[in-house]
Amino acid sequence: MSRTLLLGAALSGIVLIAALLSFAWTPYAVDGMAIPNRLQPPSGAHLLGTDHFGRDILSMLMVGARTSIAVALVAVGIGMGLGVPLGLAAAARHGGWLDEVIMRGNDLVFAFPSLVIAILITAIAGPSAVNAIIAIGIFNIPVFARLTRGAALSIWAREFIMAARVAGKGRARISVEHILPNVTNLLIVQGTIQFSLGILAEAGLSYVGLGAQPPVPSWGRMLADAQTMVALAPHVALMPGLAIVATVLGLNLLGDGLRDALDPRLKTVRR
Amino acid sequence: MLRFALRRLISLGLSLLVASLVIFLVVEVAPGDPASFMLGINAQPDTVAALRAELGLDVPRWQRYFDWVGGMVTGDFGTSYTYRTPVVGMVADRLWISLPLALYALLLSTALAFPAGLFAASRRGGPGDMAVMGATQLGIAVPNFWFAMLLVLFFAINLRWFSAGGFPGWEDPLAALKALTLPAVALALPQAAILARVMRSALIDILGEDFMRTARAKGLTRGQALWRHGLRNALIPVLTIIGLQFSFLLAGAIIIEQVFFLPGLGRLIFQAISQRDLIVVESVVMLLVFAVILVTFLTDLAYAAVDPRLRRRA
Numbered sequence: 001m002s003r004t005l006l007l008g009a010a011l012s013g014i015v016l017i018a019a020l021l022s023f024a025w026t027p028y029a030v031d032g033m034a035i036p037n038r039l040q041p042p043s044g045a046h047l048l049g050t051d052h053f054g055r056d057i058l059s060m061l062m063v064g065a066r067t068s069i070a071v072a073l074v075a076v077g078i079g080m081g082l083g084v085p086l087g088l089a090a091a092a093r094h095g096g097w098l099d100e101v102i103m104r105g106n107d108l109v110f111a112f113p114s115l116v117i118a119i120l121i122t123a124i125a126g127p128s129a130v131n132a133i134i135a136i137g138i139f140n141i142p143v144f145a146r147l148t149r150g151a152a153l154s155i156w157a158r159e160f161i162m163a164a165r166v167a168g169k170g171r172a173r174i175s176v177e178h179i180l181p182n183v184t185n186l187l188i189v190q191g192t193i194q195f196s197l198g199i200l201a202e203a204g205l206s207y208v209g210l211g212a213q214p215p216v217p218s219w220g221r222m223l224a225d226a227q228t229m230v231a232l233a234p235h236v237a238l239m240p241g242l243a244i245v246a247t248v249l250g251l252n253l254l255g256d257g258l259r260d261a262l263d264p265r266l267k268t269v270r271r
Numbered sequence: 272m273l274r275f276a277l278r279r280l281i282s283l284g285l286s287l288l289v290a291s292l293v294i295f296l297v298v299e300v301a302p303g304d305p306a307s308f309m310l311g312i313n314a315q316p317d318t319v320a321a322l323r324a325e326l327g328l329d330v331p332r333w334q335r336y337f338d339w340v341g342g343m344v345t346g347d348f349g350t351s352y353t354y355r356t357p358v359v360g361m362v363a364d365r366l367w368i369s370l371p372l373a374l375y376a377l378l379l380s381t382a383l384a385f386p387a388g389l390f391a392a393s394r395r396g397g398p399g400d401m402a403v404m405g406a407t408q409l410g411i412a413v414p415n416f417w418f419a420m421l422l423v424l425f426f427a428i429n430l431r432w433f434s435a436g437g438f439p440g441w442e443d444p445l446a447a448l449k450a451l452t453l454p455a456v457a458l459a460l461p462q463a464a465i466l467a468r469v470m471r472s473a474l475i476d477i478l479g480e481d482f483m484r485t486a487r488a489k490g491l492t493r494g495q496a497l498w499r500h501g502l503r504n505a506l507i508p509v510l511t512i513i514g515l516q517f518s519f520l521l522a523g524a525i526i527i528e529q530v531f532f533l534p535g536l537g538r539l540i541f542q543a544i545s546q547r548d549l550i551v552v553e554s555v556v557m558l559l560v561f562a563v564i565l566v567t568f569l570t571d572l573a574y575a576a577v578d579p580r581l582r583r584r585a
């Protein structure tokens with residue numbers, strides 16, 4: 001296993017374990033306010049210090065990881081669940097009207113950055129974590145549709161597909177039985193990357209107040225709260241940011257490592 | 272070339288039309304009538320009806336859509352429900368902050384990424400390459416608004432080189448640029464990291480081409496070959512990313528403006544959402560989408576100008 005993969009897996013693993021652990025145990029209760037204890041720097045009692053309400057930052061980060069992971073994961077699920085079938089369908093009918101409609105639809109969605117989608121949804125339904133998921137998820141659809149279509153097209157040209165067609169299999173069956181297994185590696189790698197982008201997007205949306213609402217802890221809102229106190233207690237702003245950086249970095253390294261591990265050909269080309 | 276441009280132009284028009292329809296429909300299904308929102312829950316029905324008529328909300332939806340689109344084509348974006356001033360004026364004021372900010376960031380990002388990508392590609396596999404690649408991995412992982420807060424902490428609060436936020440206006444261009452510097456750096460860093468990686472891999476791909484071997488064989492050093500023959504050919508993927516980045520920067524500016532209390536498009540749209548000033552929301556979103564579509568169009572034209580092969584394919 002490469003060092004990249006190992007480091008990526010370790011970083012993402014720590015965040016995942018912290019998030020799962022928070023269901024059963026956190027050092028302190030996340031809603032445990034203790035004003036006399038506010039803005040304490042990191043110490044033995046509070047490993048990462050306390051915020052302006054005296055809440056334990058480590059505990060909040062652990063619970064916040066849940067929000068980030070849940071939002072990004074479901075958003076990737078939406079992107080894959082809708083994008084992959086669309087991409088497969090477009091490739092199966094390459095050059096046909098369906099292909100054209102799907103690709104033009106993709107172009108259209110690409111013109112709406114996920115922040116803009118989130119703004120639109122918030123304007124209608126008000127801010128919430130669910131709306132953040134939808135906004136990031138919609139933006140993920142064309143990413144996966146394009147990737148799947150491109151990869152599927154090159155596989156449709158291969159001989160074993162010709163053999164399957166001669167054997168009498170229909171386009172839909174070939175797509176599911178032969179094309180999909182051959183693009184899975186690519187989808188896993190892209191999924192990891194979109195997952196990390198989703199974490200960043202969720203943080204950005206909740207920072208501007210379009211994401212998870214109080215009292216659900218989220219890394220982006222912790223940063224928004226910390227902003228006015230950055231001179232007074234820098235650790236309150238440092239810790240959530242470092243958590244985001246560690247998670248995103250871990251996922252990106254994991255994606256790179258997986259790409260090298262899953263596709264040995266790419267490795268030789270890159271070196 | 273002309274036919275290619277014309278076809279792209281038609282596709283641009285269609286995209287804009289569909290985008291405007293989507294935005295209008297999405298905002299129009301929003302629950303909450305702006306008129307009753309503005310007057311509060313105790314308002315008399317006839318007062319609400321009068322305000323609806325004044326705001327132009329009593330005409331059928333399809334007619335409102337055509338009025339809105341028709342207005343935009345002639346530069347009339349309608350009148351803000353809350354402030355009763357033309358939307359176009361409000362947007363123009365804010366655009367003079369958001370647009371220069373995005374362009375400033377694009378300039379910084381490109382200026383940073385080109386040398387970094389060139390350096391890494393020319394020392395592929397060496398310690399210099401590893402250092403640049405490590406730095407870009409980190410750069411991609413840093414949320415720009417958090418990086419902005421760190422910049423404020425370091426350069427504004429500790430060193431006092433810059434102010435922590437606000438905008439002095441363009442009367443004094445130098446002061447205005449100075450106020451936009453920290454926000455632009457914060458916006459540019461993650462994009463520069465992405466661009467440097469694209470630049471590096473594009474150059475490395477080119478290095479394996481036959482014409483590069485020929486260039487080396489006729490006696491050019493690796494650096495000379497890269498500079499004279501490699502750079503131009505690597506520009507296509509780099510142009511794509513620069514085009515894409517502009518829209519990310521414009522949308523990103525909305526968030527960064529919140530960190531630095533800049534009165535740009537971001538402030539305008541968040542205020543408009545909370546006041547249910549739907550026409551402002553519609554217009555700003557349409558403007559952002561227009562910018563993205565326009566930049567995509569211009570990038571397409573730029574490729575076709577750089578690479579004649581693409582004119583036929585597209």
